[in-house]
Amino acid sequence: MNLDTIFKPKSIAFxxxxxxxxxxxxxxxxxxxxGGYKGRIFPVNPKEKKILNLDVYSDVLSIPEPVDVVIITxxxxxxxxxxxxxxxxxxxxxxVISAGFSETGETGKKLEKEMVDTAASGNxxxxxxxxxxxxGTSVNLxxxxxxxxxxxxxxxxxxQSGNVGTQLLALGESRGIGFSKFVSSGNEGDLxxxxxxxxxxxxxxxxxxxxxxxxxxxxRKFLDIARKVxxxxxxxxxxxxxxxxGATAAASHTGVLAxxxxxxxxxxxxxxxxxxASTDELLDLALGFSKLPMPVGKRxxxxxxxxxxxxxxxxxxxxxxxxxxxxxxxxxSELDKILPPYWSRGNPIDLVGxxxxxxxxxxxxxxxxxxxxxxxxxxGIVGASSAFAALGERFKxxxxxxxxxxFVDGMIKMVERVDAKFAKKINxxxxxxxxxxxxxxxxxxESKLKYEGEExxxxxxxxxxxxxxxxxxxxxxxxxxx
Amino acid sequence: MNLDTIFKPKSIAFxxxxxxxxxxxxxxxxxxxxGGYKGRIFPVNPKEKKILNLDVYSDVLSIPEPVDVVIITxxxxxxxxxxxxxxxxxxxxxxVISAGFSETGETGKKLEKEMVDTAASGNxxxxxxxxxxxxGTSVNLxxxxxxxxxxxxxxxxxxQSGNVGTQLLALGESRGIGFSKFVSSGNEGDLxxxxxxxxxxxxxxxxxxxxxxxxxxxxRKFLDIARKVxxxxxxxxxxxxxxxxGATAAASHTGVLAxxxxxxxxxxxxxxxxxxASTDELLDLALGFSKLPMPVGKRxxxxxxxxxxxxxxxxxxxxxxxxxxxxxxxxxSELDKILPPYWSRGNPIDLVGxxxxxxxxxxxxxxxxxxxxxxxxxxGIVGASSAFAALGERFKxxxxxxxxxxFVDGMIKMVERVDAKFAKKINxxxxxxxxxxxxxxxxxxESKLKYEGEExxxxxxxxxxxxxxxxxxxxxxxxxxx
Numbered sequence: 001m002n003l004d005t006i007f008k009p010k011s012i013a014f015x016x017x018x019x020x021x022x023x024x025x026x027x028x029x030x031x032x033x034x035g036g037y038k039g040r041i042f043p044v045n046p047k048e049k050k051i052l053n054l055d056v057y058s059d060v061l062s063i064p065e066p067v068d069v070v071i072i073t074x075x076x077x078x079x080x081x082x083x084x085x086x087x088x089x090x091x092x093x094x095x096v097i098s099a100g101f102s103e104t105g106e107t108g109k110k111l112e113k114e115m116v117d118t119a120a121s122g123n124x125x126x127x128x129x130x131x132x133x134x135x136g137t138s139v140n141l142x143x144x145x146x147x148x149x150x151x152x153x154x155x156x157x158x159x160q161s162g163n164v165g166t167q168l169l170a171l172g173e174s175r176g177i178g179f180s181k182f183v184s185s186g187n188e189g190d191l192x193x194x195x196x197x198x199x200x201x202x203x204x205x206x207x208x209x210x211x212x213x214x215x216x217x218x219x220r221k222f223l224d225i226a227r228k229v230x231x232x233x234x235x236x237x238x239x240x241x242x243x244x245x246g247a248t249a250a251a252s253h254t255g256v257l258a259x260x261x262x263x264x265x266x267x268x269x270x271x272x273x274x275x276x277a278s279t280d281e282l283l284d285l286a287l288g289f290s291k292l293p294m295p296v297g298k299r300x301x302x303x304x305x306x307x308x309x310x311x312x313x314x315x316x317x318x319x320x321x322x323x324x325x326x327x328x329x330x331x332x333s334e335l336d337k338i339l340p341p342y343w344s345r346g347n348p349i350d351l352v353g354x355x356x357x358x359x360x361x362x363x364x365x366x367x368x369x370x371x372x373x374x375x376x377x378x379x380g381i382v383g384a385s386s387a388f389a390a391l392g393e394r395f396k397x398x399x400x401x402x403x404x405x406x407f408v409d410g411m412i413k414m415v416e417r418v419d420a421k422f423a424k425k426i427n428x429x430x431x432x433x434x435x436x437x438x439x440x441x442x443x444x445x446e447s448k449l450k451y452e453g454e455e456x457x458x459x460x461x462x463x464x465x466x467x468x469x470x471x472x473x474x475x476x477x478x479x480x481x482x
Numbered sequence: 483m484n485l486d487t488i489f490k491p492k493s494i495a496f497x498x499x500x501x502x503x504x505x506x507x508x509x510x511x512x513x514x515x516x517g518g519y520k521g522r523i524f525p526v527n528p529k530e531k532k533i534l535n536l537d538v539y540s541d542v543l544s545i546p547e548p549v550d551v552v553i554i555t556x557x558x559x560x561x562x563x564x565x566x567x568x569x570x571x572x573x574x575x576x577x578v579i580s581a582g583f584s585e586t587g588e589t590g591k592k593l594e595k596e597m598v599d600t601a602a603s604g605n606x607x608x609x610x611x612x613x614x615x616x617x618g619t620s621v622n623l624x625x626x627x628x629x630x631x632x633x634x635x636x637x638x639x640x641x642q643s644g645n646v647g648t649q650l651l652a653l654g655e656s657r658g659i660g661f662s663k664f665v666s667s668g669n670e671g672d673l674x675x676x677x678x679x680x681x682x683x684x685x686x687x688x689x690x691x692x693x694x695x696x697x698x699x700x701x702r703k704f705l706d707i708a709r710k711v712x713x714x715x716x717x718x719x720x721x722x723x724x725x726x727x728g729a730t731a732a733a734s735h736t737g738v739l740a741x742x743x744x745x746x747x748x749x750x751x752x753x754x755x756x757x758x759a760s761t762d763e764l765l766d767l768a769l770g771f772s773k774l775p776m777p778v779g780k781r782x783x784x785x786x787x788x789x790x791x792x793x794x795x796x797x798x799x800x801x802x803x804x805x806x807x808x809x810x811x812x813x814x815s816e817l818d819k820i821l822p823p824y825w826s827r828g829n830p831i832d833l834v835g836x837x838x839x840x841x842x843x844x845x846x847x848x849x850x851x852x853x854x855x856x857x858x859x860x861x862g863i864v865g866a867s868s869a870f871a872a873l874g875e876r877f878k879x880x881x882x883x884x885x886x887x888x889f890v891d892g893m894i895k896m897v898e899r900v901d902a903k904f905a906k907k908i909n910x911x912x913x914x915x916x917x918x919x920x921x922x923x924x925x926x927x928e929s930k931l932k933y934e935g936e937e938x939x940x941x942x943x944x945x946x947x948x949x950x951x952x953x954x955x956x957x958x959x960x961x962x963x964x
Contacts, residue, residue: 104824147873161790245806246797308643315728324727342586391629
């Protein structure tokens with residue numbers, strides 16, 4: 001199903017556009033303009049002449065040009081009439097933000113059916129109603145109620161909750177995850193979760209598909225689509241309504257029966273869908289899948305600046321089903337030549353806090369070259385420069401003593417330079433050996449770091465790095481079996 | 483065991499103090515001075531006269547005043563002689579940062595034994611050797627190798643890994659967790675993990691005890707102490723070496739056998755120790771235990787601005803063993819009066835995105851008053867102001883259109899005022915009903931928010947809030963059974 005007019009429209013009619021700052025007709029329109037939408041916008045409001053510097057039209061039919069999608073924020077009872085105007089004008093799609101439909105009871109249910117039937121008569125595809133909106137970064141489309149403007153990337157996300165969806169977009173934004181498309185599917189009066197997944201599957205701008213699902217009207221269709229799409233791109237799901245309490249809440253929220261958790265679990269697995277254990281993990285996986293190659297096997301090599309994190313990481317890997325393998329003899333011998341005699345002589349490679357950084361580069365390369373290592377977790381050796389810079393600032397402004405500012409700045413630059421070199425090295429090794437190398441370090445609030453243009457993936461805890469590596473391997477298995 | 487001279491020393495001798503910026507004798511001393519240590523510092527170095535503006539002494543014995551603790555960064559083979567000087571001077575304690583002891587092999591093991599035996603002859607208590615240092619915020623003591631300076635608070639933390647410990651301190655700092663004391667226990671040549679726990683148990687500045695443990699020399703003693711201390715204060719543990727891979731890494735790291743995981747698990751449980759499932763969770767629990775009352779039962783009430791997070795939270799609560807109870811009839815009736823007719827009419831209380839904030843206050847109070855609700859999770863209703871302010875800034879600087887800056891600033895102030903009122907309300911309700919109220923909101927990178935002086939606890943995901951509530955209840959049970 002082609003949904004380009006929704007996610008990459010050339011022109012938009014905005015019904016309910018308003019000069020009243022408190023109305024969604026203002027807030028969503030302002031988000032859209034402020035986001036830098038690349039196409040034309042035709043605000044519609046019978047009472048206004050200008051809104052946000054744009055000429056206003058009294059109704060859809062008086063717009064003199066073709067319209068790809070109409071955004072509607074007017075009250076529920078006005079929407080069917082608007083849709084029927086859209087049918088007359090031959091508009092192919094609508095984003096119905098208006099609430100007051102099936103989520104409010106019987107009257108709303110009737111309104112929704114009328115609206116959807118009218119749309120069907122003109123082959124209009126409907127997002128919503130009761131959607132929080134749509135994002136399409138390739139045309140700078142931010143048709144959304146929430147204060148989020150994700151950066152451009154290859155992750156596309158369909159959420160059955162606008163609330164969960166937009167908050168995860170915001171969290172994702174703060175972690176440096178780039179999104180291609182987002183949709184809050186709302187009441188799914190017309191387009192369903194699986195329709196968006198099918199579209200994302202075909203979409204050349206999407207490499208990873210995220211979905212938050214509470215319930216499915218047509219489980220068989222969802223699974224058929226997922227089975228096909230998951231052979232091409234990873235689908236990562238977080239399911240709401242996994243427990244009795246959650247299912248009860250979901251029934252009240254989206255009105256859909258959440259169904260037996262075990263049935264969902266096994267059906268999702270058979271369809272090749274990757275499950276996220278938490279909303280946090282959904283974002284961790286989005287980042288990892290969008291940037292890292294998959295390991296060919298489950299054998300992991302760990303390198304760490306200090307011993308403790310190595311222990312925590314080895315635990316996390318084994319718990320996730322990965323093998324922390326013995327290093328080959330040749331690797332131990334090579335490492336013996338460059339590390340202090342009391343290094344761990346095993347996996348994890350414990351660099352025992354050595355301050356000379358050159359052996360760290362060599363050790364990482366040796367580990368990556370190991371023929372029995374499929375994926376690497378690197379702890380603490382890259383990503384420290386931001387923490388270091390913060391310390392430097394404290395030293396420079398200290399009133400207790402004086403250290404020459406040039407010296408402190410020189411130190412900070414040096415650490416930054418080492419981080420940049422590491423980033424470059426990591427990306428070279430990934431390209432040469434095709435193995436994922438995942439960092440873990442306290443440094444970033446965000447999870448993706450860029451040093452002099454070299455982007456690498458770093459998680460704030462080793463447990464997250466281990467989880468992502470295990471799930472990359474899970475997806476590799478899904479592809480191998482299909 | 484009283485360890486005040488280590489964590490609250492009145493005076494410090496620093497052996498190995500240096501003017502060389504690249505040496506630990508400079509870095510740790512600079513951290514100490516820059517941190518604003520309240521006592522006197524006597525740097526010791528036979529070759530220097532002044533270091534960081536301080537008068538330097540040629541050896542410990544030439545210091546003309548009493549010394550509470552000596553910090554040592556000189557090479558391992560010099561330490562025993564220094565300790566024997568400390569015995570002569572009657573110094574009660576030492577922090578041995580120097581490495582090169584039992585962690586490096588047989589020769590180091592001998593050096594460590596000599597040093598410890600010498601200390602014992604003068605009743606000197608030793609931290610380390612091979613420790614990354616000690617923090618004591620009540621006297622601004624930052625005797626630590628890593629670039630962290632935690633803010634003051636009531637959490638005390640002993641870590642068998644300096645690496646894990648200092649990185650968690652830094653992460654904790656960025657989340658607004660206040661620490662009282664921290665120690666990297668190093669090789670535990672003298673003082674062991676359990677000695678610090680015993681001391682923290684008696685320490686009036688400590689309300690919550692964190693510990694990262696890899697292995698125990700004397701499990702029985704550890705458990706005896708933990709059993710006593712956990713009756714007074716929560717002890718939260720993260721155990722490294724839970725799996726074969728982790729235990730192997732731990733054996734190489736601290737040289738201690740990690741032991742059977744199941745035995746540890748059940749022993750810790752019997753001793754009333756709270757287990758953290760990840761390093762991330764250790765920090766979440768530190769925050770929750772330091773600020774929130776414990777619920778008397780496991781019945782939870784959820785209030786949410788939007789439906790989806792309510793579903794996710796209900797799931798998370800049930801998975802953690804909490805009961806998402808039915809609300810009493812009187813509460814439903816009262817809520818019917820203030821919420822739109824299509825509100826969820828159940829638990830979670832779904833505020834269905836209503837933009838009038840006044841009913842949110844009333845609904846939170848009604849939920850807290852429910853006689854069958856022991857703890858509350860509040861989603862999205864407080865903590866939005868920072869996200870909102872970021873949006874406001876974008877709107878003010880937009881080149882696409884103009885919104886009066888005063889209007890935007892007015893809106894931001896309004897949202898901030900609502901957040902501040904909510905914080906005040908939450909703290910009033912906590913005081914009146916003694917029930918924990920935990921927020922979850924995308925807003926904070928940090929987990930603790932302060933609005934006009936009212937501090938409340940907010941986690942970035944509802945799963946974290948549910949976990950903390952469940953663990954607070956677990957500790958309540960531990961206290962009730964003891």
